[in-house]
Amino acid sequence: MHDQDRGTVSDETTVRLSTAEASALAARVLDEVERAVVGKREALMLVLAALLAKGHVLLEDFPGLGKTLAARSFAQALGLDFARAQFTPDLLPADLTGSFLYDQRRGEFEFRRGPLFAGLLLADEINRTPPKTQSALLEAMQEGQVTVEGETFALPRPFHVLATANPIEYEGTYPLPEAQLDRFLLRVSFGYPSRDEEYTVLTRRMERRREEVTLDAVTDGAGLLAIQDAVEDVRVDESVGRYAVDLVTATRTHQDVLTGASPRGSLGLVLAARAFALLRGRDYVIPEDVKAVARSVLAHRITVKPELWMTQVSGTRVVDAVLAQVATPATVEPGRR
Ligand SMILES: Nc1ncnc2c1ncn2[C@@H]1O[C@H](COP(=O)(O)OP(=O)(O)OP(=O)(O)O)[C@@H](O)[C@H]1O
Ligand SMILES: [Mg+2]
Numbered sequence: 001m002h003d004q005d006r007g008t009v010s011d012e013t014t015v016r017l018s019t020a021e022a023s024a025l026a027a028r029v030l031d032e033v034e035r036a037v038v039g040k041r042e043a044l045m046l047v048l049a050a051l052l053a054k055g056h057v058l059l060e061d062f063p064g065l066g067k068t069l070a071a072r073s074f075a076q077a078l079g080l081d082f083a084r085a086q087f088t089p090d091l092l093p094a095d096l097t098g099s100f101l102y103d104q105r106r107g108e109f110e111f112r113r114g115p116l117f118a119g120l121l122l123a124d125e126i127n128r129t130p131p132k133t134q135s136a137l138l139e140a141m142q143e144g145q146v147t148v149e150g151e152t153f154a155l156p157r158p159f160h161v162l163a164t165a166n167p168i169e170y171e172g173t174y175p176l177p178e179a180q181l182d183r184f185l186l187r188v189s190f191g192y193p194s195r196d197e198e199y200t201v202l203t204r205r206m207e208r209r210r211e212e213v214t215l216d217a218v219t220d221g222a223g224l225l226a227i228q229d230a231v232e233d234v235r236v237d238e239s240v241g242r243y244a245v246d247l248v249t250a251t252r253t254h255q256d257v258l259t260g261a262s263p264r265g266s267l268g269l270v271l272a273a274r275a276f277a278l279l280r281g282r283d284y285v286i287p288e289d290v291k292a293v294a295r296s297v298l299a300h301r302i303t304v305k306p307e308l309w310m311t312q313v314s315g316t317r318v319v320d321a322v323l324a325q326v327a328t329p330a331t332v333e334p335g336r337r
Contacts, residue, residue, distance in 0.1 A: 036215055062167065
């Protein structure tokens with residue numbers, strides 16, 4: 001589709017990075033983000049891995065745990081335009097996509113771009129908005145474009161969504177259907193900081209004498225595209241690929257499961273594992289990379305049987321169970337070229 005090609009970084013300007021260079025650049029992004037976000041290294045690595053794997057992330061956690069801070073920090077460090085949309089109950093699709101407005105002076109309608117036209121969009125509390133607006137977001141995530149009144153507009157590349165949702169379903173929320181959760185490559189929770197980390201948050205705030213931390217851009221959109229390209233060079237041994245498939249198929253046959261993860265789950269698992277391997281400075285995936293991302297890739301793609309909804313059984317528990325049950329292949333280091 002030519003609409004999608006427009007506004008992208010053209011081939012001439014595309015930066016090529018070796019996996020080693022891409023890995024070093026990604027590590028600098030992570031270090032920069034950690035100037036703002038205290039602790040949470042594992043969660044930050046997962047979020048970054050999702051971005052490097054061209055994915056979108058669902059941040060599911062309680063208020064005040066640093067989700068907005070992390071999203072803004074990644075946008076700054078990656079040199080991406082940042083936009084934030086609060087998903088209130090009255091948010092309309094056009095509030096996200098933008099709409100045609102009449103330009104008095106020129107006597108014609110002009111498209112005014114909405115917050116979707118950003119490099120990194122923080123979609124805050126997506127479960128507070130009705131399904132129609134949720135779909136507009138998910139369509140844009142899937143297609144990389146929006147259609148308004150029959151006209152199609154390509155979103156910038158890269159375009160990533162970090163969406164937040166509260167894990168407790170309050171009255172008046174619209175939980176995302178499973179089919180839509182599937183669009184998020186990873187679901188990540190930050191969790192509470194340790195007491196030392198929380199104390200560090202306080203002391204850093206006092207030392208800087210103001211609310212905001214401003215981070216330097218370590219790279220830009222073209223740099224991120226180049227790292228994403230380098231992820232495609234990360235190799236996956238057959239034993240590791242088959243291990244990923246075994247894990248995903250095991251989620252389908254687990255006794256507590258109504259529906260397990262789809263092939264989109266196995267594709268996501270391998271892609272996220274490749275990005276994670278790159279972050280860990282390797283150009284090949286080992287089973288440990290698959291394990292490291294498995295919960296975040298698979299748990300939200302699993303529906304447990306309805307009779308278990310009031311119990312402790314959850315997608316995460318099922319993933320833990322299959323990780324314990326499926327035999328881990330030996331780590332194979334591919335021959336150097
Ligand atoms: N790990 C952390 N490191 C540094 N600052 C933190 C951390 N966790 C929370 N904070 C600080 O706590 C405050 C709340 O964080 P933030 O606004 O990012 O939370 P949130 O998860 O987006 O909350 P909400 O769900 O209400 O939007 C901010 O001032 C943020 O800087
Ligand atoms: Mg927030």
